[in-house]
Amino acid sequence: MIRHIFLGKARAEATPEQLEELCAAWRSLVGQVPGLRSLVAGRNISPRDQQYTVALVADLDDMEAWERYMQHPAHVEISQRLTSQLIRSDGRAMAQLVMEGQ
Template sequence: MVEHIVLIKFSPETTKEQKEELIRRTLLLKNMIPGILDIQQGFNFSNRSQGYEIGLTVRFEDIASLEKYGPHPAHQEIVTYLKKIGMEDSIIVDFHLH
């Protein structure tokens, strides 16, 4: 299995409603993209986040599933929405689960 972690930082103009809509849309990907075993996303509440406001974890069956996820049209719609609402930066980490 493979774990995909994303941390997202937004511009000050991005609204809470836009961020909530992002979470709603992202969680739907589990039923749209093959190979996703689990997907979780939510608002950060730690004061150690360095400005990253939303965290995402996606668990995939294997690397092949992760590689198909990136270019999948449903995922690309999320990427487009992120840019539209003012994503400033992201950190991505992928690793094998032991």
């Protein structure tokens, strides 16, 4: 299993409502993308570190499923319509971790 982690810094003009719309759109991908087991997303509520505004954690079957997820039309549409408009291009971090025994 692969765990995909995305962290994003919102653009200054992004509203809380727009960021919630983005997170809801990400969450809607479960059931649409083959191999996407689960996905949680939300706004960062940490009182200690506000470097990133939103986070996403998704579990996928394997790296092939991650590639399908990244290229899936629903994911691409969300990326173009919301992510690119609300998240700074210089404020993104991503990692994929192998989850042994999962």
